[in-house]
Amino acid sequence: MFRKGILGVVALALLVSLCGMAFAGQSKVGIMTGTTSQGEEEYRAAQEMIKQWGADRIIHVTYPDKFMDEQETTIQQILSMAQDPDVKAIVLVQGVPGTAAAIDKVKEIRPDMFFINIVPHEDPLMSAQKADICLETDNPARGISIIEMAKKMGAKTFIHYSFPRHMSYPLLANxxxxxxxxxxxxxIEFVFVNAPDPTGDAGIAGAQQFILEDVPxxxxxxxxxxxxxxxxxxxxxxxxxxxxxxxxIYPEQCCPSPYHAYPGALGIEIPADKAGDVAFILEAISAKVKxxxxAGRFATWKIPATMGMAYAATEYAFGIGDGSIKGYDNGKMVExxxxxxGDGIKTSTYVAPDGKEKADNFILFVGESIIFGL
Structure with a gap:
């Protein structure tokens, strides 16, 4: 069993860091996330940041569900945040296609704007050149850890659902x-299964229905x-x-976190007084899985990866705004x-699959896993 004092790291760190943080200036931070249908966890993270920092300090916009077809909308959303002269930094969760072009357009009018790109969808090296910082889970390392977890839980076959658009992303293909x-x-036998792209004609509903029918x-x-x-x-x-x-067997989500899909899939209601209580949600998931x-066939990371990156990036962004952080500081971002x-994460910086190119401002990390019901 895990104690709340350990598992509540996200909620406790958030409260401790933000209580009493009052900046003299009126700098603002822009945050772009998906909608609740595309990425509920990132959307909720932005809402939590608004609660903590104040609605007058954060501008929150969303990218369109069909972002592949509506890149111009994404660009305009990012530009709209940059129009406010008090916005000194912008956090992008996720860096969907169109992000690089948007950063270029913003830099034309606001060369001082600081960008933190979380989970870039575009070429990693290009993303690192455009943004000041990029953050992502360490997908190459997860290529090993996810299979190790599947083996530990008794897997003899591994089904990998994806589609051409995602397989065009270097990190995911690698x-x-x-x-x-x-x-x-x-x-273990590896089986690749082509699934409908949620941004395609069938939409998210069509992709979800395919999963429900194909797993059996x-x-x-x-x-x-x-x-x-x-x-x-x-x-x-x-x-x-x-x-x-x-x-x-279910070894891990695409974006590992106790909050990602588990509550909705298992019908877990999170009381207001338990919001951010990682110990509560882990125990609730374990009970439902049992x-x-x-039991013993479902797992995830002990911490919410995407939410954690969003919280860390937002605090960093406010540090840029008030001058307490200067430019890219790897040590501060890792801190x-x-x-x-959680202190147990392992961080690294991006190196291209061929080993020839790297991006020191692109930080990757892997968290600790938990198997439910044991």
């Missing part, structure tokens, strides 16, 4: 390739000792539901990531 090699080492087919074909993974946030909730119902017969994501 992770897939590493997963294939790791499965060979672990004696795969379990019937490969057996219950099959681990399932999807690269898309919107697919996680139906994936958890189907995996639990069929008795299969009840559904999935804040550990503050909100």
């Amino acid at each position: 992770r897939r390739d590493i997963m294939i090699e790791e499965c060979k080492k672990q004696g 087919r795969q379990v019937e074909k490969y057996g219950k000792d099959t681990a399932f993974f999807s690269t898309n946030c919107g697919m996680q909730e139906p994936l958890i539901k189907s995996v639990l119902k069929t008795g299969a 009840e559904g017969g999935g 804040l990531l550990k503050k909100y994501c």
Whole structure:
């Protein structure tokens, strides 16, 4: 069992850091996130930041659900935040296509604007050149850790759901390739399944329905000792539901966090007085997983990765605004990531798959995992 004092790191760090932080200036921070349908966790993180820092200090906008087709809207949303002269830094959660072009346009009118790009969808090296800081979970390292977790939970087959757009992203494609090699080492059969792109004609509903229908087919074909993974946030909730119902294995979400899809999939209500209580949500998930017969076959990270990155980036951004932080400070950014994501995270900086190019301002990290019901 984990004590609240340990697992409540995000909530406690947030309260301790923000209580009594009063800046003399009136600098503001802009935050762009997905909608609740595309990325509920990141949206809720922005709302939490507004509660903590004040609605007068944060401008929050969202990128469109069909961001691939509406990149101009994304650009305009980012530009709208930059129009306010009091906005000194902008946090992008996630850096969907169009972000790089938007940063260029903002820099034309606001060359001093500081950008923190969380989970960039565009080329990693280009993203690092455009933004001042990029943050992401360490997908190459997760290519190994996710398969190791699946093996630990008894997987004999690993189903990887994705689609061409995601496989065009270097970090995700590299992770897939590493997963294939790791499965060979672990004696696990790797199976790639093309799923509908949620930004396509079928939309999020179509992609979710596909997952609900396909998981039982795969379990019937490969057996219950099959681990399932999807690269898309919107697919996680139906994936958890189907995996639990069929008795299969779920090692980790695309964006690992106790709050990502688990509460919705398992019907967990979070009381107002338990918001941010990581110990509560971990215990609630464990109870539901046990009840559904999935003990020892479901896992995630002990901390909310995307929310932690958003909290850390926002505090860093306000530091830029009030002058207490100057430009890119790797040590400070890592310090804040550990503050909100736990001291146990392992950080590194981006190195291209060929090993020839790197980006020191692109920080990657891996968190600690927990298997539910044990």
